[in-house]
Amino acid sequence: KQEVTQIPAALSVPEGENLVLNCSFTDSAIYNLQWFRQDPGKGLTSLLLIQSSQREQTSGRLNASLDKSSGRSTLYIAASQPGDSATYLCAVRHATDSWGKLQFGAGTQVVVTP
């Protein structure tokens, strides 16, 4: 059974520092991996999607890497801002799941202080 773990569970950094969020998964047979942002009491906003054949994806200040063989993904957020404060979730889709179910990690709660 796939297990998705995110470390750390919480992170607080001063504005301007780079953020590094880790996600690990136990079954490397994934179709893709997705990073989401969730603000308190809100739904999810998709940040980046990495297909299993890709090594990384970039969008603005965000960069996500994927090492499928070791079961790890890292989300980097450059030059953090207070507006980046949120919970970040990673989720994987199994390679053989035709319905596309996502298995989520518990998330990393990020606070960026001014």
Next chain:
Amino acid sequence: GAVVSQHPSRVICKSGTSVKIECRSLDFQATTMFWYRQFPKQSLMLMATSNEGSKATYEQGVEKDKFLINHASLTLSTLTVTSAHPEDSSFYICSARDWTSSPPKNIQYFGAGTRLSVL
């Protein structure tokens, strides 16, 4: 980008009543929709997968008679919490998979969630 609309955003009800939550894909057809439940400071737990025109598939431990799912059209799925009790209080989130675009995007788009409080 694609939009998934979820209503209501918040509902407070008395114990024993039933509550219906709607999930609509606004600008794409969603043959598959997912319903998740999230407890405070915990991750999303998949409750069920609904496919248009067929019965939903429930995850282990989810009571299908308690959480009724109907996916009657390509743009609408509903979750009904029957005879709700305080332990059903939670944050419910739906997502819809865009599988009909050309080429298929196979990306899930999420609703804003519904906060259910059962008194």
